[in-house]
Amino acid sequence: MTRKLLILAILALITASLGGFALAQDDVVEIEYWQYNFGARVEAMNELIAQFEEANPNIKVVHNSDIPYANFRDELAASAPAGVGPDVVTLYFGWIIAFVDAGYLVPLPEEPFSEDFIRATFSPMVANSKYLGDYWAIPTAVRSLALFWNKDILADAGLDPDSPPATLDEFQEIAIATTAYDGDPSDILSITRQGFSPTMEGQIHHWFRDVLIRQFGGSSYSEDGRTVTYNSEAGCEAFSWVLDFEREYVTGSFDIMDGSTNAFINGEVALHIDGSFRVGTIRANNPELNYGVAELPVGPNGEHHTFGSYWTHGLTRRAAADPARREAAIKFLEFITTPEAGALWVSIVGELPAQLASASDEELLADPILGPFSAGLEYANATFFVDESAQRQVLLDAYDLVVLGGMDPCDALDEAAAIEQELLDEFWASRE
Amino acid sequence: MRPWHLTLARRKIVWAYIFLAIPIVFFAYIRIYPALFAFQMSLYDYNPLSAEQPYVGFENYEKLWSELGKRKSPTKAAFQNTINYVLLGVPVQLCLALAVALMLNEIRFLSTIYRILFFLPFVTSTIAIAWVFRMLYQPRFGLFNVVLQLLSLPQQPFLNSPQQALPSVLALVIWQGMGFAVIIFLAGLKQIPRTYYEAAEVDGASRWHTFRYITLPLLNPSIVYLLVLQTISFLRMFAPVVAMTEQGRGGPLDATTTVVLRVYREAFQSFNMGYASSLTVALFAMILGVTIIQLSVTSRRIN
Known part of the structure; x- marks a missing residue:
């Protein structure tokens, strides 16, 4: 009898401590971010996530960048029916249509990504990427x-x-x-x-x-x-x-x-x-x-x-399902598409900032290696x-x-x- | 207050079943359930990224039929190539394996070493071997072309040529799978009583007659077994093609693509999992049909 009581007491203790742990974790929202493995981009994103988490201590971003390019679409396709996967995902601009049609992405929210804002600040190839009347993704950088x-x-x-x-x-x-x-x-x-x-x-x-x-x-x-x-x-x-x-x-x-x-x-x-x-x-x-x-x-x-062309970040159906995660994901999306993020990106990855403010930077245009790319943005076409x-x-x-x-x-x-x-x-x- | 009134022997049996249940549940869930699920998916416009999967009846099969009827389509190429892999691969592999097994059966000196050498490719990773072969096939620097050059023969494009790519991939698969067939044939040869050969020798039968009327008929069980097994494995060919072709696309110009590769690309590159499932079902029907025919034609009793 005493033994049973003892076991019950221990079980109760474990349950209580688990509950308490969960409560303490409640204040922190965890969102998941996925991109395919490309050394420089992973490094740049790690840097941005560190800055973002410092500015938003109640949001934790899990960065999944282990998937090779060739398997990236497979992994996304496998994760969706399982109900797991990213809240914010980086996709090639040419793939967006397929992901929108499947209902995998949700439109970017009017605040902070209004059409006026995007047209005024982003390079034309981004501004022209409306599909079915909405913007579905927004990049840090363009090439x-x-x-x-x-x-x-x-x-x-x-x-x-x-x-x-x-x-x-x-x-x-x-x-x-x-x-x-x-x-x-x-x-x-x-x-x-x-x-x-x-x-x-x-x-x-x-x-x-x-x-x-x-x-x-x-x-x-x-x-x-x-x-x-x-x-x-x-x-x-x-x-x-x-x-x-x-x-x-x-x-x-x-x-x-x-x-x-x-x-x-x-x-x-x-x-x-x-x-x-x-x-x-x-x-x-x-x-x-x-x-x-x-x-x-x-x-x-x-x-x-x-x-x-560009790799661009979208908000998934999974993120939209939970108000707290959705809010955190939008904040994250906003953070990684600022001109500052673009400037950090160009220094590590070599891709040009998607925001005109930093892409037409005098210094960038004068750079012997990046200048010609930067000049090309003015007359770039994207199929x-x-x-x-x-x-x-x-x-x-x-x-x-x-x-x-x-x-x-x-x-x-x-x-x-x-x-x-x-x-x-x-x-x-x-x-x- | 003992929970079970079981004898020790019965309890042992119960435990045995409990332990067996684990792999059975695993097998049912991981292998059988998905296989059945594929049949269901083939009736849907199944996009894994999507939240809704609309029912479309036999639309995927209609699409498959119309693709096969086109003059040229990736799906048609996949089925044609797969049939070519089987028709070329199985006979060549089994004949070579039988020849090697007959020779290995004769030798005593270093026989174990020889057996290991023939079996080694079978236990090596296909992907690793495929990449090595890809290098061997390289134009200009690949070993095969270097040898051709030394012999003053014209260089060959191998994997880069729509005509040579399929045989080039096939060569690797035949070579790699041969060790397995050799071992099965050797085991079959060991089963044949020596007295038959002695009797044949006394009667003055030629080597060919001995082979034709004693070895071959008595090897029939091994041949049937290998024929079925190797046909199935050639029908399911995937990994070597992915590893040996540019970006795993089964090129050049769909020259090496297979049904399974098509399934993979439709399902995970184009997200048409419903259509991919209908291809899977078609392949399943092919495998089932071929197996039944082979078993009924080749497994008649020999006396």
């Missing part, structure tokens, strides 16, 4: 594409290491002049140093879709974004221009070094098109690399264009993707159809356009 060039290779080829190509013609000339072979120069496999590697898997499909085609006098989509128009004469010309680096001039190929990015970081390709986020990668992996950054070359029509991964795949396949399948570039583009048009039609059909 644009620019030209990276390896100064040592240019010097080695007898060119001026400080004169990057300013036009597409010069780009082509330099790419050809800097390619080195140890055998037959018409054989991709005899390349020992690449002038330019047209890696569609990297940023080249964006360069084609949003930059080159405009410079050749065409456009990728109709005004309302519902019709694919890159299978035009201008599109064909621009596509052939890209393809010629591999087919005609043999200056490089994805098959060497698994793409242009790795090759550039290792100092084995002269010209490379990439975003400002690569600056941090180069710093981390090959700080000795002697390279420069310039605005993308102008096209035959003399126009400057670049592709803008409205309905299914980013599928739309990307279409152009990758078109390229392979020509290079591996021997198809005519114009026919390959026609085929790509037909598939992509089907995607767009399917998307818009369910929204009318």
Whole structure:
């Protein structure tokens, strides 16, 4: 009998202490933030969270950044039915539609994210990202594409290491002049140093879709974004221009070094098109690399264009379900999208602040590495993707159809356009 | 106040059942329930991110049917490739394994070492092996191309060519799974009484006749077992393709993609879990059909 009483007493004690613990925790709201694993972004966000928690001692932010890029969507998809997951999540802008359609994201609240505020303070590509009448996400930083060039290779080829190509013609000339072979120069496999590697898997499909085609006098989509128009004469010309680096001039190929990015970081390709986020990668992996950054070359029509993109933070259905967490999440969202957060971000990640105030900063524009990206923000275009991964795949396949399948570039583009048009039609059909 | 009036022996049995129940519950919940759930999901427009999953009847199956009817579609490529993997992979693997097993059965000196060498790939991680093969297949610097170059033969694109990619992936899978088939064949060969061979020798039968009329028929149980098992494993091919193709997409140009890879990409890249489930059900039907046919055709009794 006494033993039973003793056990009861101990149980009661444990329950009471647990209850007390829970009570003490009640004052602190815990929210979860998820982004995929990208070293510099994780570091920058850790810094921001530390600052945020110091300013808001009653909010604790759990930072989940362990998921590799390739699995990020899987993990989100697996977490949602389980009722767990992030309150604030960072997604690629091209994915937003899919997450909104699934009801995974909730619209940003009018306070503090009113349309007037966003239009007045954020870069145009963010301000133009309304969907179904609402803003669904807001970024800390944005990126644009620019030209990276390896100064040592240019010097080695007898060119001026400080004169990057300013036009597409010069780009082509330099790419050809800097390619080195140890055998037959018409054989991709005899390349020992690449002038330019047209890696569609990297940023080249964006360069084609949003930059080159405009410079050749065409456009990728109709005004309302519902019709694919890159299978035009201008599109064909621009596509052939890209393809010629591999087919005609043999200056490089994805098959060497698994793409242009790795090759550039290792100092084995002269010209490379990439975003400002690569600056941090180069710093981390090959700080000795002697390279420069310039605005993308102008096209035959003399126009400057670049592709803008961004990772952006949204508020989830899960956060909206609980008033305390919702309030904490909004506060956090507001904190990580201030100009100060943008300034911290650019110093660690190399992505440009999304708020105009710090993006058009004189110092930033004068920076030899970040300046060209910053200048590009003024004329950046961003495609409205309905299914980013599928739309990307279409152009990758078109390229392979020509290079591996021997198809005519114009026919390959026609085929790509037909598939992509089907995607767009399917998307818009369910929204009318 | 004893709770149970059980004998010691009965109590032992009760405990045995309790311990067995744990893996059974686990198995039912982790393997059987999700499999049944896939059938249900295939009738819904199931988006994992969404709070609501509308019922759509057989719409997903209709979509599957129309995709298969198209001139070219990723789904169609997936089914075609999967069939190719089975039709090419299973016979080649079993023939090679049988040849190796017959040879291993003959040797005595260092036989254990040889067996270990053939079995080793089977116990190694597929992903690790796939990445090694990916490097071996590399243009220019990969070992295979270096060897070709030394022999003054033309370089081959292997994984980068829509024509060569599937056989290149298949080569790895055949090689890796062969050790398992070899061990099964060896065990089967050991079961054949030596007296049959002695009798054949006395009768003056040729080696081919001995193989054709004694070894092969008596190996039938092993062959049936392997045929079923390897067919199923080739039908479910996924990991090597993901590891050996660019960004795990089953390229180039869908040349290596499989049904399971399609399921994965539809479910987790495009969030069409309902459609992905209908693919799973189709694959299940294929596996079931093939297995039943194989069992009924190949397992007739031998005397």
